[in-house]
Amino acid sequence: MGLINAVARPLRIEFSGAWYHVMNRVxxxxxxxxxxxxxxIFLEVLSELHxxxxxxxxxxxxxxxxxxxxxxxxxxxLGKAMRHFGVQFTRKINQASKRDGPIFRGRxxxxxxxxxxxxxxxxxxxxxxxxxxxxxxxxxxxxxxSYPVFIRICCKPEWLYCDETLQRFSSSDPILEYKTFxxxxxxxxxxxxxxxxxxxxxxGSDSFKEKVARSISSTNETYNATGCLExxxxxxxxxxxxxxxxxxxxxxxxxxxVKKKNxxxxxxPRNFAILLAAQLSGRSHPEIAIEFEGLSGSAVSQxxxxxxxxxxxxxxxxxxxxxxxxxCHM
Numbered sequence: 001m002g003l004i005n006a007v008a009r010p011l012r013i014e015f016s017g018a019w020y021h022v023m024n025r026v027x028x029x030x031x032x033x034x035x036x037x038x039x040x041i042f043l044e045v046l047s048e049l050h051x052x053x054x055x056x057x058x059x060x061x062x063x064x065x066x067x068x069x070x071x072x073x074x075x076x077x078l079g080k081a082m083r084h085f086g087v088q089f090t091r092k093i094n095q096a097s098k099r100d101g102p103i104f105r106g107r108x109x110x111x112x113x114x115x116x117x118x119x120x121x122x123x124x125x126x127x128x129x130x131x132x133x134x135x136x137x138x139x140x141x142x143x144x145x146s147y148p149v150f151i152r153i154c155c156k157p158e159w160l161y162c163d164e165t166l167q168r169f170s171s172s173d174p175i176l177e178y179k180t181f182x183x184x185x186x187x188x189x190x191x192x193x194x195x196x197x198x199x200x201x202x203x204g205s206d207s208f209k210e211k212v213a214r215s216i217s218s219t220n221e222t223y224n225a226t227g228c229l230e231x232x233x234x235x236x237x238x239x240x241x242x243x244x245x246x247x248x249x250x251x252x253x254x255x256x257x258v259k260k261k262n263x264x265x266x267x268x269p270r271n272f273a274i275l276l277a278a279q280l281s282g283r284s285h286p287e288i289a290i291e292f293e294g295l296s297g298s299a300v301s302q303x304x305x306x307x308x309x310x311x312x313x314x315x316x317x318x319x320x321x322x323x324x325x326x327x328c329h330m
Contacts, residue, residue, distance in 0.1 A: 014076040050159030053081040061145035114204025260294035
Protein backbone atom coordinates (compact mmCIF):
# COMPACT_ATOMS: atom_id res chain seq x y z
CA MET A 1 0.00 0.00 0.00
CA GLY A 2 1.33 3.40 -0.94
CA LEU A 3 1.65 6.62 0.98
CA ILE A 4 -1.48 7.75 2.77
CA ASN A 5 -2.30 11.36 3.49
CA ALA A 6 -4.97 12.49 5.96
CA VAL A 7 -6.18 16.08 6.19
CA ALA A 8 -8.46 17.11 9.00
CA ARG A 9 -11.22 19.23 7.41
CA PRO A 10 -12.51 17.70 5.25
CA LEU A 11 -10.89 14.33 5.76
CA ARG A 12 -8.78 13.30 2.77
CA ILE A 13 -7.26 9.84 2.60
CA GLU A 14 -5.08 8.88 -0.35
CA PHE A 15 -3.26 5.65 -1.11
CA SER A 16 -2.48 3.48 -4.12
CA GLY A 17 -5.47 1.48 -5.26
CA ALA A 18 -8.01 3.46 -3.22
CA TRP A 19 -11.66 3.53 -4.31
CA TYR A 20 -13.80 6.65 -3.91
CA HIS A 21 -17.32 7.90 -4.36
CA VAL A 22 -16.77 11.51 -5.46
CA MET A 23 -19.57 14.05 -5.81
CA ASN A 24 -20.18 17.78 -5.96
CA ARG A 25 -23.03 20.23 -6.52
CA VAL A 26 -23.35 23.28 -8.71
CA UNK A 27 -23.24 26.60 -6.88
CA UNK A 28 -26.70 27.87 -5.99
CA UNK A 29 -28.21 24.53 -7.07
CA UNK A 30 -28.66 25.97 -10.56
CA UNK A 31 -29.36 23.61 -13.47
CA UNK A 32 -26.00 23.75 -15.22
CA UNK A 33 -25.86 20.24 -16.69
CA UNK A 34 -28.84 20.52 -18.99
CA UNK A 35 -27.53 19.92 -22.48
CA UNK A 36 -25.29 17.63 -24.50
CA UNK A 37 -22.46 20.19 -24.61
CA UNK A 38 -22.02 20.14 -20.82
CA UNK A 39 -22.22 16.38 -20.84
CA UNK A 40 -19.56 16.10 -23.53
CA ILE A 41 -17.23 18.50 -21.73
CA PHE A 42 -17.68 16.49 -18.53
CA LEU A 43 -16.66 13.28 -20.33
CA GLU A 44 -13.71 14.99 -22.02
CA VAL A 45 -12.29 16.07 -18.67
CA LEU A 46 -12.77 12.56 -17.25
CA SER A 47 -10.74 11.29 -20.20
CA GLU A 48 -8.01 13.82 -19.35
CA LEU A 49 -7.90 12.58 -15.76
CA HIS A 50 -7.49 9.03 -17.02
CA UNK A 51 -4.63 10.02 -19.34
CA UNK A 52 -2.78 12.38 -17.00
CA UNK A 53 -3.34 10.70 -13.63
CA UNK A 54 -4.32 7.12 -14.61
CA UNK A 55 -7.63 7.51 -12.73
CA UNK A 56 -10.00 4.60 -13.45
CA UNK A 57 -13.68 5.50 -13.64
CA UNK A 58 -16.01 2.64 -12.74
CA UNK A 59 -19.35 4.48 -12.84
CA UNK A 60 -20.62 8.01 -13.31
CA UNK A 61 -23.87 9.93 -13.40
CA UNK A 62 -24.29 13.56 -14.39
CA UNK A 63 -27.48 15.06 -12.96
CA UNK A 64 -28.83 18.55 -13.62
CA UNK A 65 -27.06 20.19 -10.66
CA UNK A 66 -24.59 17.59 -9.37
CA UNK A 67 -22.50 14.60 -10.37
CA UNK A 68 -21.47 11.23 -8.97
CA UNK A 69 -18.24 9.37 -9.75
CA UNK A 70 -17.11 5.93 -8.67
CA UNK A 71 -13.37 5.81 -9.27
CA UNK A 72 -10.16 4.05 -8.35
CA UNK A 73 -6.74 5.71 -8.09
CA UNK A 74 -3.81 3.38 -8.91
CA UNK A 75 -1.59 6.13 -7.48
CA UNK A 76 -2.23 8.25 -4.34
CA UNK A 77 -3.20 11.33 -6.35
CA LEU A 78 -6.92 11.98 -5.92
CA GLY A 79 -6.32 15.57 -4.77
CA LYS A 80 -4.17 16.43 -7.79
CA ALA A 81 -6.58 14.77 -10.20
CA MET A 82 -9.63 16.55 -8.78
CA ARG A 83 -7.88 19.91 -8.77
CA HIS A 84 -7.19 19.38 -12.46
CA PHE A 85 -10.82 18.41 -12.98
CA GLY A 86 -12.09 21.54 -11.23
CA VAL A 87 -9.86 23.91 -13.17
CA GLN A 88 -10.35 22.36 -16.60
CA PHE A 89 -14.08 21.70 -16.31
CA THR A 90 -14.77 25.22 -15.04
CA ARG A 91 -12.66 26.78 -17.79
CA LYS A 92 -14.28 24.78 -20.58
CA ILE A 93 -17.84 25.26 -19.33
CA ASN A 94 -17.34 28.99 -18.87
CA GLN A 95 -15.96 29.29 -22.40
CA ALA A 96 -18.81 27.28 -23.90
CA SER A 97 -21.56 29.12 -22.01
CA LYS A 98 -19.94 32.57 -22.05
CA ARG A 99 -20.06 32.84 -18.28
CA ASP A 100 -17.49 33.56 -15.59
CA GLY A 101 -16.71 32.50 -12.03
CA PRO A 102 -16.73 29.24 -10.09
CA ILE A 103 -19.19 26.50 -10.97
CA PHE A 104 -19.26 24.35 -7.87
CA ARG A 105 -20.43 25.53 -4.47
CA GLY A 106 -17.41 24.15 -2.62
CA ARG A 107 -14.86 21.37 -2.52
CA UNK A 108 -15.87 17.99 -3.82
CA UNK A 109 -16.84 15.29 -1.33
CA UNK A 110 -14.82 12.08 -1.53
CA UNK A 111 -15.90 8.99 0.40
CA UNK A 112 -13.29 6.26 0.71
CA UNK A 113 -15.00 3.01 -0.33
CA UNK A 114 -14.52 -0.57 0.81
CA UNK A 115 -14.89 -2.03 -2.69
CA UNK A 116 -14.95 -5.63 -1.46
CA UNK A 117 -18.23 -4.97 0.33
CA UNK A 118 -19.79 -1.97 -1.41
CA UNK A 119 -18.68 -1.81 -5.06
CA UNK A 120 -21.79 -3.22 -6.73
CA UNK A 121 -24.17 -1.51 -4.28
CA UNK A 122 -22.54 1.85 -4.93
CA UNK A 123 -22.56 1.27 -8.69
CA UNK A 124 -26.31 0.59 -8.47
CA UNK A 125 -26.85 3.64 -6.27
CA UNK A 126 -25.13 5.93 -8.79
CA UNK A 127 -26.96 4.48 -11.79
CA UNK A 128 -30.36 4.74 -10.10
CA UNK A 129 -30.06 8.45 -9.32
CA UNK A 130 -32.13 9.52 -12.36
CA UNK A 131 -34.87 7.06 -11.34
CA UNK A 132 -34.95 8.25 -7.74
CA UNK A 133 -35.21 11.83 -9.06
CA UNK A 134 -38.13 10.62 -11.24
CA UNK A 135 -36.46 11.78 -14.43
CA UNK A 136 -36.78 8.31 -15.99
CA UNK A 137 -38.39 5.04 -14.91
CA UNK A 138 -35.62 2.82 -16.28
CA UNK A 139 -31.93 3.84 -15.92
CA UNK A 140 -31.25 2.65 -19.50
CA UNK A 141 -33.27 5.65 -20.71
CA UNK A 142 -30.90 8.12 -19.07
CA UNK A 143 -28.04 8.76 -21.47
CA UNK A 144 -25.91 10.90 -19.13
CA UNK A 145 -24.69 8.04 -16.98
CA SER A 146 -22.49 5.00 -17.51
CA TYR A 147 -25.38 2.54 -17.12
CA PRO A 148 -26.15 2.30 -20.87
CA VAL A 149 -22.50 1.38 -21.38
CA PHE A 150 -22.68 -1.32 -18.71
CA ILE A 151 -25.60 -3.03 -20.44
CA ARG A 152 -23.98 -2.59 -23.87
CA ILE A 153 -26.42 -0.05 -25.31
CA CYS A 154 -23.55 2.40 -25.87
CA CYS A 155 -19.92 1.99 -26.81
CA LYS A 156 -17.41 1.97 -23.95
CA PRO A 157 -14.79 4.75 -23.76
CA GLU A 158 -11.31 3.58 -22.84
CA TRP A 159 -11.36 5.41 -19.50
CA LEU A 160 -14.51 3.64 -18.25
CA TYR A 161 -13.99 0.32 -16.46
CA CYS A 162 -16.96 -2.05 -16.35
CA ASP A 163 -15.29 -5.44 -15.85
CA GLU A 164 -14.38 -4.94 -12.19
CA THR A 165 -18.06 -4.55 -11.33
CA LEU A 166 -19.41 -7.18 -13.71
CA GLN A 167 -16.92 -9.76 -12.47
CA ARG A 168 -18.68 -9.66 -9.11
CA PHE A 169 -21.54 -11.55 -10.79
CA SER A 170 -20.77 -15.23 -11.27
CA SER A 171 -23.43 -16.23 -13.81
CA SER A 172 -22.78 -16.99 -17.47
CA ASP A 173 -24.42 -13.65 -18.34
CA PRO A 174 -23.05 -11.06 -15.87
CA ILE A 175 -24.51 -8.15 -17.86
CA LEU A 176 -28.04 -9.50 -17.51
CA GLU A 177 -27.44 -10.28 -13.84
CA TYR A 178 -26.11 -6.77 -13.22
CA LYS A 179 -29.13 -5.28 -15.01
CA THR A 180 -31.46 -7.35 -12.83
CA PHE A 181 -29.53 -6.34 -9.72
CA UNK A 182 -29.80 -2.63 -10.56
CA UNK A 183 -33.52 -2.76 -11.32
CA UNK A 184 -34.17 -4.64 -8.07
CA UNK A 185 -32.77 -1.58 -6.31
CA UNK A 186 -35.85 0.40 -7.33
CA UNK A 187 -37.88 -1.63 -4.85
CA UNK A 188 -35.31 -1.95 -2.07
CA UNK A 189 -34.37 0.12 0.97
CA UNK A 190 -30.71 0.03 0.02
CA UNK A 191 -30.68 3.53 -1.48
CA UNK A 192 -31.66 5.13 1.84
CA UNK A 193 -29.40 2.78 3.78
CA UNK A 194 -26.46 3.77 1.61
CA UNK A 195 -27.22 7.47 2.02
CA UNK A 196 -27.12 7.05 5.81
CA UNK A 197 -23.69 5.40 5.61
CA UNK A 198 -22.42 7.92 3.09
CA UNK A 199 -22.52 10.68 5.71
CA UNK A 200 -19.22 9.30 6.92
CA UNK A 201 -15.86 9.89 5.22
CA UNK A 202 -15.44 6.12 4.86
CA UNK A 203 -17.93 3.58 3.52
CA GLY A 204 -16.80 0.18 4.69
CA SER A 205 -16.68 -2.54 7.28
CA ASP A 206 -15.03 -2.14 10.68
CA SER A 207 -12.11 -4.29 9.52
CA PHE A 208 -11.64 -2.02 6.49
CA LYS A 209 -11.59 1.09 8.69
CA GLU A 210 -9.12 -0.53 11.05
CA LYS A 211 -6.91 -1.46 8.10
CA VAL A 212 -6.90 2.14 6.90
CA ALA A 213 -6.07 3.43 10.38
CA ARG A 214 -3.25 0.90 10.78
CA SER A 215 -1.84 1.86 7.41
CA ILE A 216 -1.69 5.51 8.40
CA SER A 217 -0.16 4.60 11.76
CA SER A 218 2.60 2.62 10.04
CA THR A 219 3.76 5.42 7.75
CA ASN A 220 7.00 7.17 8.64
CA GLU A 221 6.04 10.67 7.49
CA THR A 222 6.16 13.06 10.45
CA TYR A 223 3.05 15.01 9.41
CA ASN A 224 0.98 11.85 9.80
CA ALA A 225 1.02 12.06 13.62
CA THR A 226 -1.75 14.65 13.63
CA GLY A 227 -3.43 13.14 10.58
CA CYS A 228 -3.50 9.68 12.14
CA LEU A 229 -5.05 10.97 15.37
CA GLU A 230 -7.67 12.88 13.41
CA UNK A 231 -8.49 9.86 11.28
CA UNK A 232 -8.86 7.59 14.29
CA UNK A 233 -11.24 10.10 15.85
CA UNK A 234 -13.27 10.17 12.63
CA UNK A 235 -13.45 6.37 12.59
CA UNK A 236 -14.65 6.22 16.19
CA UNK A 237 -18.24 6.84 17.29
CA UNK A 238 -18.86 10.37 18.51
CA UNK A 239 -19.87 11.18 22.08
CA UNK A 240 -23.37 12.03 20.86
CA UNK A 241 -23.71 8.67 19.13
CA UNK A 242 -22.52 6.78 22.22
CA UNK A 243 -24.92 8.65 24.50
CA UNK A 244 -27.86 8.27 22.10
CA UNK A 245 -27.32 4.54 21.51
CA UNK A 246 -26.80 3.86 25.21
CA UNK A 247 -30.07 5.64 25.99
CA UNK A 248 -31.87 3.58 23.33
CA UNK A 249 -30.28 0.38 24.60
CA UNK A 250 -31.53 0.93 28.17
CA UNK A 251 -34.79 2.59 27.02
CA UNK A 252 -34.10 5.74 28.99
CA UNK A 253 -34.00 9.39 27.98
CA UNK A 254 -30.77 11.10 27.05
CA UNK A 255 -31.57 13.77 29.63
CA UNK A 256 -31.67 11.17 32.42
CA UNK A 257 -28.16 10.09 31.47
CA VAL A 258 -26.37 13.38 31.03
CA LYS A 259 -28.00 15.25 33.94
CA LYS A 260 -26.70 14.71 37.45
CA LYS A 261 -28.92 12.15 39.19
CA ASN A 262 -28.93 10.51 42.58
CA UNK A 263 -31.21 7.61 41.68
CA UNK A 264 -29.42 4.26 41.61
CA UNK A 265 -31.31 3.07 38.51
CA UNK A 266 -29.76 5.90 36.49
CA UNK A 267 -26.19 4.94 37.34
CA UNK A 268 -25.66 1.96 35.02
CA PRO A 269 -26.74 3.63 31.72
CA ARG A 270 -24.81 6.80 32.63
CA ASN A 271 -21.68 4.90 33.71
CA PHE A 272 -21.85 2.61 30.67
CA ALA A 273 -21.93 5.66 28.41
CA ILE A 274 -18.99 7.24 30.24
CA LEU A 275 -16.81 4.12 29.98
CA LEU A 276 -17.77 3.58 26.34
CA ALA A 277 -16.91 7.20 25.59
CA ALA A 278 -13.50 6.72 27.23
CA GLN A 279 -12.83 3.51 25.29
CA LEU A 280 -14.34 4.32 21.89
CA SER A 281 -14.55 8.04 21.19
CA GLY A 282 -10.87 8.97 21.31
CA ARG A 283 -11.75 11.91 23.58
CA SER A 284 -9.96 12.81 26.81
CA HIS A 285 -11.60 12.44 30.21
CA PRO A 286 -12.04 16.24 30.60
CA GLU A 287 -13.69 16.35 27.15
CA ILE A 288 -16.07 13.55 28.16
CA ALA A 289 -16.86 15.26 31.46
CA ILE A 290 -18.24 18.29 29.61
CA GLU A 291 -21.08 16.12 28.25
CA PHE A 292 -22.15 14.90 31.71
CA GLU A 293 -23.45 17.35 34.29
CA GLY A 294 -21.58 17.46 37.58
CA LEU A 295 -18.49 15.62 36.38
CA SER A 296 -14.82 16.51 36.16
CA GLY A 297 -12.06 14.73 34.28
CA SER A 298 -10.93 13.02 37.49
CA ALA A 299 -14.51 11.91 38.21
CA VAL A 300 -14.69 10.29 34.74
CA SER A 301 -11.47 8.43 35.55
CA GLN A 302 -12.89 7.17 38.85
CA UNK A 303 -16.15 6.01 37.24
CA UNK A 304 -14.23 4.13 34.55
CA UNK A 305 -12.02 2.39 37.13
CA UNK A 306 -14.97 1.38 39.31
CA UNK A 307 -17.03 0.08 36.41
CA UNK A 308 -14.14 -1.99 35.08
CA UNK A 309 -13.87 -3.69 38.47
CA UNK A 310 -17.63 -4.37 38.50
CA UNK A 311 -17.58 -5.78 34.97
CA UNK A 312 -14.71 -8.06 35.92
CA UNK A 313 -16.88 -9.64 38.62
CA UNK A 314 -20.29 -9.68 36.87
CA UNK A 315 -20.37 -11.85 33.72
CA UNK A 316 -23.94 -10.90 32.80
CA UNK A 317 -23.27 -7.19 33.10
CA UNK A 318 -20.07 -7.62 31.05
CA UNK A 319 -22.03 -9.40 28.32
CA UNK A 320 -24.51 -6.53 28.24
CA UNK A 321 -21.67 -4.00 28.09
CA UNK A 322 -20.00 -5.83 25.18
CA UNK A 323 -23.31 -5.99 23.32
CA UNK A 324 -23.75 -2.24 23.67
CA UNK A 325 -20.13 -1.71 22.65
CA UNK A 326 -20.81 -3.50 19.35
CA UNK A 327 -23.91 -1.37 18.78
CA CYS A 328 -21.90 1.81 19.27
CA HIS A 329 -19.36 0.62 16.69
CA MET A 330 -21.97 0.17 13.92
